[in-house]
Amino acid sequence: MIKILLADDQALVRGALAALLELEPDLSVVAEVARGDEVVQAVLEHQPDVCLLDIEMPGIDGIAATAAVRERFPDTHVLIVTTFGRAGYLRRAIDAGARGFVVKDTPARELADAVRRVHAGLRVIDPALASETLVDGINPLTERERQVLLHALTGATVASIARHVHLSQGTVRNYLSSAIGKTGASTRGEAAQIAQSRGWL
Template sequence: MIRLLLADDQALVRGALAALLDLEADLTVVAQVGRGDEVVAAARESDADVALLDVEMPGLDGIAAAAALHEELPRCRALIVTTFGRPGYLRRALDAGASGFVVKDTPAEQLADAVRRVHQGLRVVDPELAVATLAVGDSPLTEREREVLGLAERGGTVAQIARAAFLSEGTVRNYLSAAIGKTGARTRAEAVHLARENGWL
């Protein structure tokens, strides 16, 4: 029996996934959480074999939760199951130690098969997303540029971003300018939008 942990901030989605997966004779849902920062503790407590993680959750996002699982409980494999099939998310998830990445509209039998394959130590990736990821390539943004763009996404002024990132205003302007150039955007807002669409943020 493969023991599953479900992590999704939408209770309805968690419930639907649990109901679908519990129909499989060899799968059982042993824990459910609504926050990314609860994943490791829940996986440890429930002795889960595979954690199905949404990307966008409070506390920690699914990619950060996958990294924490990989580091603290490598025996529990992470499978990202998300609405947001963005190329940058796929690459970041795999780099973080996730064993698989599928989108939520995957048919139930394919999702169950993905869980089994991940449990066996195989890597499972949505094929359309894999092609899109190859086409888009790696994120051109440095870690600091990502951080500054992420702060800019919340609508802060340069001074507010500088305070939050512990940087000078001039340095923030330089990072924003570099991010705008690298994304091919014309404005800060457009750079944020493009980075978000590609899963670089």
């Protein structure tokens, strides 16, 4: 029996996934959580074989939760199941240690098979996303550029961003300028939106 942990902030989606997976004779959903920062504790308590994680959740996102699970529980595999099929998310998820990445409209039979394959140590990637990732290439933003763009996404001023990331205003402007150039945008707000749409943030 393959034990599964589900993490998704939408109760309806979480319940539907659990119901579908429980129909399979060799799969058992042993835990469900609604927040990214609840995943590690749930893994500790329930010892699942495979974690199915959404990306956008309260607390921490599914990519950060993946990294935390892989660091503390190397024998537990992670499969990202998300609405947000973005090439940048795929690259970041794999870099964090996810064994698979599929979108939520994957047919139930294929999702169950993806769980089995990930449990067996294989990699499972949505084919369309894999192609898009090859075409788009890797995320060109540095970690600092990502940080300042995340704040720019909220409309924060340079002074406010500088306070949050503990850098001088001049350094923040330099990072924003670099990010604008890499995204081909004309403003920092536009750069942040482009980066978000590509899954780079």
